Amino acid sequence: EADIYQTPRYLVIGTGKKITLECSQTMGHDKMYWYQQDPGMELHLIHYSYGVNSTEKGDLSSESTVSRIRTEHFPLTLESARPSHTSQYLCASSESEKMRHSPLHFGNGTRLTVT
Amino acid sequence: GEDVEQSLFLSVREGDSSVINCTYTDSSSTYLYWYKQEPGAGLQLLTYIFSNMDMKQDQRLTVLLNKKDKHLSLRIADTQTGDSAIYFCAESLNRDDKIIFGKGTRLHILP
Numbered sequence: 734e735a736d737i738y739q740t741p742r743y744l745v746i747g748t749g750k751k752i753t754l755e756c757s758q759t760m761g762h763d764k765m766y767w768y769q770q771d772p773g774m775e776l777h778l779i780h781y782s783y784g785v786n787s788t789e790k791g792d793l794s795s796e797s798t799v800s801r802i803r804t805e806h807f808p809l810t811l812e813s814a815r816p817s818h819t820s821q822y823l824c825a826s827s828e829s830e831k832m833r834h835s836p837l838h839f840g841n842g843t844r845l846t847v848t
Numbered sequence: 849g850e851d852v853e854q855s856l857f858l859s860v861r862e863g864d865s866s867v868i869n870c871t872y873t874d875s876s877s878t879y880l881y882w883y884k885q886e887p888g889a890g891l892q893l894l895t896y897i898f899s900n901m902d903m904k905q906d907q908r909l910t911v912l913l914n915k916k917d918k919h920l921s922l923r924i925a926d927t928q929t930g931d932s933a934i935y936f937c938a939e940s941l942n943r944d945d946k947i948i949f950g951k952g953t954r955l956h957i958l959p
Contacts, residue, residue: 739890774856774934774952776891823890836881837947839890 736760739824739840746814747848754809754843756824765807767799770821782807814847852950854937859956866924868953870937877939880913882922885934932957
């Protein structure tokens, strides 16, 4: 069952538009992550958060930004979309420090196409 | 450096066993995971193994860990059409909170 929700599932948008991809989880997890998945299947970590007001950049440089004002919510924003941003974006969460190596729980993803 | 390697494709006949292999480089790994991704979906945790274990079995799934060779495998017994998916191997590192993913193995089921 999905305890982590991403909206929209699919988005087609023109170049230059501002977009926000939504991610919410109901599990009370402190850690949340955004991955970008290219057509070759590889996952790239672009942002993560350890908790409210914590945001960090991941391994892959991204023009997107994130915020973490509430524990359950971790939206990703692109101020000006470009065709190079076309990709699948996956949100994930995991439990807090006391379960340091708890596995990631993933949402179903947002497939973004920028024309 | 940190790296997780998997072969990209595997074809198996329905009813046979599938074995997906993975190698990793970081000896500080504590947990190793197998995730499954079906078309159009996110990743779903299948199973995981702690680094001090050699084997874990869960119904049709068997995970084998050879820590000396840094080799992890996932065996799916009696492979069915519903097993067709991409399988990701991942390791979590002891020194930080990173989880490193492989590039995924696409499992194709032949009739």
